[in-house]
Every structure is written in C-alpha cells, then in structure tokens.
Amino acid sequence: MRVMELTDWTPDALLPKEKTRPKCSPDGVLIQMQAASLNYRDTVVVRRGYGRLTGSLPLIPVSDGAGVIIETGDIVTDLKPGDLVTPFFFQDWPSGPYSSSVSASALGGMRPGVMQEFMALPARLVAKTPKHFNAIQASTLPCAALTAWNAIVASGDVKKDDTVVVQGTGGVSLFALQFARMRQAKVILLSSDERKLEIGRQHGADHLINYRQNPDWSQIVREITSGVGASHIVEVGGAETLDQSLRSVAGGGTISLIGVLSGLKPALNLGPVVTQNIRLQGITVGSHAMHREMVQAIEEQEMEPVIDKHIFGFEEVGEAIANFGRRSHIGKVCIDFSR
Template sequence: MRALKVEAPWGVDAIEVVEAPDPRPGPGEVLVRMRAVSLNYRDMLMVAGMYGRMPAGANVITPFSDGCGIIEAVGEGVTRVQPGDRVATLFFQRWISGPPTLEKLSSSLGSPIPGAGRELAVFSQDGVSKVPDFLTDQQVSTLPCAALTAWRALFVDGHLEPGDSVVLQGTGGVSVFGLQFAHAAGYRTLITSSSDEKLARAKALGADHLVNYRQTPEWSGPVREATGGVGADLIIEVGGGGTMEQSIRAIRIGGHIAIVGVVAGLGSGFNPAILISNSAKLQGLSVGSRDMFEAMCRAIELHRIQPVVDKVFPWTEVKAAFAAMQGGEHFGKIVLEF
C-alpha cells in the first residue's frame, strides 16, 4: 500500500508518499480501505511540527484524523462492524463516552496514533463508527473533527434553546457546520467573513445576519444590534487572540464563548475582569466522544444535513490542498480523495 509520511524538520514540503507493508487487523481491530480524508487546521499545525500534543521526540507521523473508508477485514472478537460497512474514523480513538480525561484526549489520530492518510489502515473497532447512507464518502470524511466540534459546542456544552443567538466566526469547517446545525435547531445565527461572496453562500445555508469583518472590524456592534442590545447567547470562537476581544464585547450576560481554534493568531491578552462583570463563560473544547458523534449522525440523517465540501484533491496532491487551506480559499471543507 501507499501512505503519507511527514518527518522532521517538518513542513508541507516534507510530506512524502511512501510504500508500506499492507497491515493486518489483530484482535479487536478492523482493517479499513480509506476512501477520503478531510483537512483541519490542526493538520496544518501538525505537518509544520507545531502541534502541542505531539509526543516528545516524535520525528515521523502519518497525518490526518478525519476519514471515510470501507471495512475490508476484521480481527478476532470484533462485533461493532463487519466487512463491507462504511465507517468514519473517530478523532479520539479511546473517548467513547463521558467527560474528557487525559487518557481519552491522548488517543487522537495523526498524533500520537498514526492517522488516516494511507490507503489501508488498522484501527480499534472502538475507533470507527458507521455513518448515514445518504452522505457521500467525501462528506463523511468531514464529520469527525469539524462537525463534532460544532455539535458539542452547541448541544453538549452550550445548553441553548430555540430562538437563542449564535455567532459563527468565518466560513471554515467548524463555523459552516455550526451554521447548519444552529439553523436546523431554530437558533438565530450571525456569521462573519471577509468575503461578501462567502457571506452570500452562508445566507443560502440559513444565516440570519451577515457581517463583513474587514468592512466592520468592530463586529460586536452588529451582534449587539441584531440581538436588541443583549448580546449573543453563544459564540463559536475560532480566531483566538485575534478575535477574542470582539467576542467578549459581543457575548450576553451569562453567555458562553466556546474556544475551538486560534486561526487568527494568539494576539494580545484580554482583561478577565470583563468576564467577571458579565458572568460569561469562556470554555475550551476539543472535538468530542463517540457517543456525541453517533448522536450527531442521527441528527444529520433526520434533518438531511449536507456537509459542505468546497474543494477536492487527489490524496497524492496533498501539498496543493494545504496551499488552498493556507490561502483561505475554501468555504466549508477541503477533502482528499483516494
């Protein structure tokens, strides 16, 4: 089989397609023939050698956490799936249910566990899940990280009610999934982007309010205006230090800011006294459990939600796919196809 490999000194230019032995599943394991993988911002950090959870001394990785494939063989004792089943890889291979723990969060694909960027891959039967039949392989590959992150922020941690207001930052994978889920749940949605074209696409997906943050850098003002001066109930914060100040100004008293990324950079610090004065909650989150994933898939099937795949590349053209991500060209997700 062929596989992607990245090793020190890291970087997109260090990605190679290499020959490797065909793996075989052991007890409790499954062999998956990969059909598609999707890119996350985390993958770009990992390939660059900047991912915080890489094991000490790690000098080679098989990248990508998010994939779709077909079960080709199973090992002894496997009961969850059978050959021929179509599955998604789970971001955390050992987070089945309950709250996160260090052990669960130390089982992510790509690092420390070899990822889905290979033609054939062996995973624990607990680390894959069957997926809705109506989705394409490309769409399924977008679910494990971006979709589940948005799902957890809204429905597990957010405790929202229909009619509540949600702010989505930008039009990357997490934000577009957040928009689709929030619209299906009856929330008021406001989305930001630097592109009027992307904002028009977001409106077609159900966005109620649109803000071009290049034209209106102080976008907390339109959020306050759209909510009658109250502020948003929940903000999915993907920018990091580059957007946090506006999020804090835009959140309502007692509201919830879900920190899921730092794509706008670390930026400067903020005054925590602002949070004290308005009782807002600032919570970091990292994807979710298998139970959350399967609940999300039930909702996707019920509402026939179509994940937005914006760009597709052959998996061997991974460098071009990363260039598209770095250029911010995409709306929704970028996918590699086997």
C-alpha cells in the same frame, strides 16, 4: 499499500511510500480508506507546532478520513464488510468529560493518521456514517463536525430562538451554523468576503456581517439583538476577535473558544466575564458518544456538509495542506484517494 509519510517538518516533505498492509485483529476491522479531510490542526502538525505532542518522524498525517470495511474480526458483531465508517479523532475518549490523557490519542500525530490505503483498528474505535453520506462527506465528521456539535449541542446546549454568532466559513464554522439552525437558533455569520457571506446565507444564516467593513462588529450584534447580545459565540479567531466576542455576548452567555487563527495572546478586559456571568468554554473536539449522537442527528435531518469545490488527490495532500493556510476555501477541504 500506499501511504503518505512526513519525513521532515514541512508540507514539502510529505512523500508517497509503500508499507505492509495491516492485518485485522479478532476484535477489529480492516478498512480500505477512500477519503480524507483537512483541519487547521493538520497544518500545525506538519510543522511540529505541538512540540513533543506532535509525534515523531516519520509520521502518517491527517486525522479525519473515511473508508469501507473489507474485513471484520471473528468476535465483531455490530459492523460488517461494506459499512462506511470513520475512525474517531481521539481514540481514547469513549465518553464522559475530557481529561489530559486524551490528547495523545489523536490520529495524525502521536498515532498514525488516515493517509494510508488500509487501516486496521479495533471495531470500538470507528463509527458508522450517516446513511446518505458518501466517503468524502463522511471524512468531514471526526474533527470539524464533532467540534461544532460539542460547541453547539453537547456543551453549548443551544436552544430554540437563541442567537448564535459564527465566525467565518471554514469547516467548523459552517457545521456550527448548520447545527445551530438544526436547534432552531438564529445565526449571525461573520466574514470579510461577500462571496462567503452569500454561501452562509444559502445555508441558513439569518444575519450577515462583513467584519472588514465593520471592525467593531459587536455593535451590530447588539443592534440585531435589541441590545441584549448573543447567547452563544463560536470563537475561532483568537487574539484579534476575542475582545469583540466579549462585547457581543449576552449576560449569562457562552463563548466557545475553538480556534486561535489570529494569535494566542489577546489583550482582554476580563471584567465582563465576571460581572456578566459569561462562560468562556474551551472546546477540544469530542468523545465517541458525542460523535454517535451527532451522526444520528445528521441522518435524521438529512444534513449535508459544505465541501470546497477543489478536491485534491491522494498524493496532493502536501499541496492541500500548504494551500490550507491561505483560507481561500469554503467549507471542508477534502482528499479523494481514488485520484
């Protein structure tokens, strides 16, 4: 079978290889993979950005993918050939709170990723997809969608008429926008690109802020909320945006820290965190139980992911990862294995 294998710590070293097709275990499923989607994490992995937790070479990258079951083990009863499924991002987090032991079980790092034509996994480590999804749509769920679901629903508990600030129009951010609207919250979307802001408006954003034109955007958030501040902020920027997020959030509100695109070491005034009872919540994807709850909600609402118009082919994954850092995409960057 074909795989894409990383042979050195650079996207240029992602090369097509041939490996033996895996076999289905009695409690497992054999999946013919059809699509994958990229996350910021994938750009870090190919440069060994997580140190020893990155994994070792040679490495099959990319955590998120979808495919069709072509064989089930003798004792598997809840899945069948023809089912469209996605492997869970963290293989060892079935439910309950996060623990440090979970991190080593992420696909596309210390465990082989989805850039392979066939995957054999225990049936308990994959999930059915929403019935109205195709494989490319389904491939967007395991990391980006689940991270947003955890931030907005599982940990965030966003409610009707809450105000949520979402930063940017990448995969996690647009899923957060959609889930917040699903919860009947009001959404303020930030971007430096008017074209991307318009995409956000089309997907339900109530207010749009161009943060390049308005670097002190917290003042506009305060104006929109009549001085109260936002109940919840989905923070993906990191060092350069966290201070503005702290100035924007309401007393008793939550900042879900998901990304650190602008750096790891912000200069912060921590006083408001204490005096305003602000919750700064780190979000690290989510559990299998959260994933299943998310799939059910997506199916009930017939929600569809936002996918960038440029879809890459199987052997173009290195190019896709190299381009990802330019942040020109809108929504999820996907890979079609049939191309």
